[in-house]
Amino acid sequence: MSSEQRIRAVLFYLSVFIFIIGLPFILSFALGLKFDLRTLKFTKTGIILLETQPQGASVYINGKLLDEKTPAAIRELLPGNYNIIIELPKYYSWQSDVNIGAGKLVRLDKIILFPLRPNIKQLNKNDISSFWVDKEKEKVYYLSSDGTSIFRSEMDGSESKEMAVLPQGCASFGKWKVSPDRRKVFCFGQNQLVVVVFDSVNLKTNNKESFVTHNIEEKIVDAFWHSDSYHIVLVSAKNIEVIEAGLNVAAVNLVNLNKKGTSCFYDTDKDVLYFTDSERALDGRVYDNLYKLEFGTKFNLLQLQELILPKTNE
Numbered sequence: 001m002s003s004e005q006r007i008r009a010v011l012f013y014l015s016v017f018i019f020i021i022g023l024p025f026i027l028s029f030a031l032g033l034k035f036d037l038r039t040l041k042f043t044k045t046g047i048i049l050l051e052t053q054p055q056g057a058s059v060y061i062n063g064k065l066l067d068e069k070t071p072a073a074i075r076e077l078l079p080g081n082y083n084i085i086i087e088l089p090k091y092y093s094w095q096s097d098v099n100i101g102a103g104k105l106v107r108l109d110k111i112i113l114f115p116l117r118p119n120i121k122q123l124n125k126n127d128i129s130s131f132w133v134d135k136e137k138e139k140v141y142y143l144s145s146d147g148t149s150i151f152r153s154e155m156d157g158s159e160s161k162e163m164a165v166l167p168q169g170c171a172s173f174g175k176w177k178v179s180p181d182r183r184k185v186f187c188f189g190q191n192q193l194v195v196v197v198f199d200s201v202n203l204k205t206n207n208k209e210s211f212v213t214h215n216i217e218e219k220i221v222d223a224f225w226h227s228d229s230y231h232i233v234l235v236s237a238k239n240i241e242v243i244e245a246g247l248n249v250a251a252v253n254l255v256n257l258n259k260k261g262t263s264c265f266y267d268t269d270k271d272v273l274y275f276t277d278s279e280r281a282l283d284g285r286v287y288d289n290l291y292k293l294e295f296g297t298k299f300n301l302l303q304l305q306e307l308i309l310p311k312t313n314e
Contacts, residue, residue, distance in 0.1 A: 046100035048074040050086070051109040057088035070111075088113050123157030132176050141178065141185070150185065150196065163198045175222075180268070181229040184245060188220050193234065195245045214243060214251070224266035224273070226295055233273055233295065235264050240275065240293065259288065271295040 050059060052070040059066045061074060062083050070086065079102045086094040091113040098106055124131075127145035133155075134141065141163075142151040153160035164185075176187045186195045193214040218236040225232060226242075234241045240255035259278040266273050273293040278286050 043078055044103040045076045045078060046102065046104045046106065048077065048082070048084070048098060048100065049105065049107045049109065050074070050084070050111065052086060052088070052094070052111040052113055054088070054091075054113060057086045057091075057094075057113060060085040060087070084108075086111060086113070090116055092116060121157065123153060124151075125153070125157070125160040126151055132178075134178050134182070137182060139182075141176070143176075164196045166196065167194065177223070177225060179225045179229040179245075180227050184229060186223060186225070186232060186245070188223055190219055191216050193220065193223060193232070193243070195232070197245075221262060222264055222266075224268070227268065227271050231295075233266065235262065235273075235275065237262075240273070242295075255293065 050070050050072045055070050057070045059068070059070060059072050059074070060083075063085075066072065066074065077100045079100055082098050082100060084096050084098055092115075094111055094113060096108070098108070100106060123140060124142055126142070126149075128142040128151075129145045129147060130143045132141050133139075138155045140153050140155060140157075142153070143149075143166075144151065148166055149162050150164045150166065151160055152163045176185055178185045182198075184195060184197050186193060188194065193216065214234075216234070216236055218238045221235045221237060223232055223234045230245055232243045232245060234243055234251065237260065238257050239253050240257065241251040241253050243249065243251045255275075255277075257275075257277050259276060262276050264273060264275040271294065273295065275291055275293065276288055277291060278288050280286050
């Protein structure tokens, strides 16, 4: 055998040897397997999918910087715990420990990177003590710091203007609700309900004509505007009443409640009040029930207005 033939034979057997040795690695790669030096076995690998807002962030896995930026897919990860750090200039970094199982996919697609200097804008033009948002009409209402005035602006703070002057004591009230026609607002405390009427002409209301105060013996649980922007559904500790948003009118008591601490929800689209109350059954036990009280087309508001009589001075 010539030297050339011997060289070819050596190369042939060497190639066969390399092929036999490398075949398991080739097949394992094709099957998603990777040789684990810790166990000296071929193990199915996992994948981490990363998506960030904004995109283009750098990814570190166990302290090593990857070449690709988000969105990124980190493949061929052996089972175990990995420390992931995501960084983007001018943003706070994101960090988490992720556990990867054999053949598992971990999707981290709701990562938000927040800016180091957030976009903050002051909306109010006057000193305020509280505010509430009319999301439907995209307006913001403000209560002045001294509790004497209500202001309104656009959602970006523009077109700010005074809407009403409040009677004394309203600043301590905790809840404010704007009427569907956006011409009135009521506020209430523990035992008192006050209605404020916005004057669209003068942008300032007259205290004697624009504020209606209702004093209620029982604690007010909640109150809701009817869709006609004229009636108020008032839920107290013992009653469910309807009150006109007018001067010197009495309330109509619709329901006497048995349960202390009733909970309620008002569907403004259908004018329906859902509330809980207790009732004693035939077996003598007291049960809590959920009730539905309709104030829509099935509830004749004209007849209701005839029932509401002016208060008499005794």
